[in-house]
Amino acid sequence: MISESLIGNDPFSEPTLMTDDPRLLRITSAQPYPLLFATISGAHLYGFPSPDSDFDLRGAHILPLERVLGLEVKDETVEDSRIIEGLEMDIVSHDVKKFFSLLLKKNGYVLEQLYSPLIVHTTPEHQELKDIAKGCITRHHSHHYLGFVHTQWELFLKEQPPRVKPLLYVYRVLLTGSWMMRTGEVEANLVTLNESFRLSYLPDLIARKLNGPEQATLTDTDLAFYRSEFERLRAELEAAHQASSLREAPEESARQSLNDLLIRVRKTQGILS
Template identity: 65%
Template sequence: MTLDPRLQQIADAQPYPLVFATISGAHLYGFPSPDSDFDLRGAHVLPLPKVVGLTLSDETVEDSRVIDGLEMDIVSHDVRKFFGLLLKKNGYVLEQVLSPLVVRTSAAHEELRAIADDCVTRHHAHHYLGFSETQWKLWQKESPRRIKPLLYVYRVLLTGIWLMRTGEVQANVTVLNREFRLPQIDDLVARKTAGAEQQTIEDQDMAVHERAYGSLSSQLEEARDSSKLRERPSEATFAQLDDLLVRLRTSSGKGT
């Protein structure tokens, strides 16, 4: 997709230098509605005076408001926090750093993308299983039930299965469904992208989604158990992130 040029201006206006800024959320997942907001995610570099004192502020910067006519949801972590999350079984940061919807990049971002591939482990399945279970339970309690959270459940499960099978991060549910071929997903995406953010579904469709949720959850567990992915990031991966962090910090917080 072609990104709105205003997003670059919004990235330029962030309070700290950005190593990268990418788009996450519905635009990344392949089902933005005409009124969807833009989820801008990134990693910034706090200057030395901010990190050597007794207190640490702005480790995470958040901003949700309309900027230049765009409804924005902005979250950026300082590189030390972001790298720490990357070393854990956190699928969100993997998807952010590897997102193809790039608003701001840098040489450090390209280096980080290569390192991120080595951070993928079989235990990332727990992230996707946990998130899908939470979203599923919340969605079952909704009245009326919305399409958006249901698509999040499908997207998370398919992303997790694909990651366990291939080691590749793919967050776009439409791309994933070329492999899984679940007809209800194409229908849900078509309705979500053509309508408003709060589109709902009919109760008579519940049985289809319940069966699919159970089947995909089992497939993700099986893919995790049979996965050839590593158990944890290697010491070399840790050392690469540590070296990159030191270089970013000692270069006066320049992300480019």
């Protein structure tokens, strides 16, 4: 595997070269196991990072054979949250077998991580995995987004006064889910999504979030409006699920291709870099 630092715009296209903070590259290269890929998720991916937003580094790593052949498999998930080189980092990666297994379930998180255009580390196998994963997107991924948005909405309501940031997460989830049901594509950037959905209030909410905490709370009048929008968009997501022409289950060819890729990666792990 050859590591590159890349970024792209279309989640299903070839990425293009990026120049980014070299600390991210050093942090990524210091991870305990070889990486199939590493991308940035969270507010940076969603299109509304604040100057103090942490970096959510997500990826898939490759455990050595001796770690996966025994009775107990350790480090299937590696997590690390701390300040590194002055950057607030939240790092989560899954071993490739676990990551591939999650792709075969209605898990929107791993799809968003895989197709994130904010790529810090990539390999030829990363692009191969993105090609395979197109066959794993199903209409039942809507259940992930409907369940996730319920949790996000409850978190938003618990805060007093209610804040803009969790509200943006609510709308991001709803629009990502609806877009996937309509197009079969993975798009997590709220700014990009709104080019199609054209919600007139989103640019102001995003600007308030970016401008700092003093503008990032909402009034009771705001809350009534945004509740009605939440209910409307949730109903649209449910309708998009019902109308979706996406497959009911991952393609069998995608399952077989994931199995073949996993075996190949395991066999060559000793020479990967």
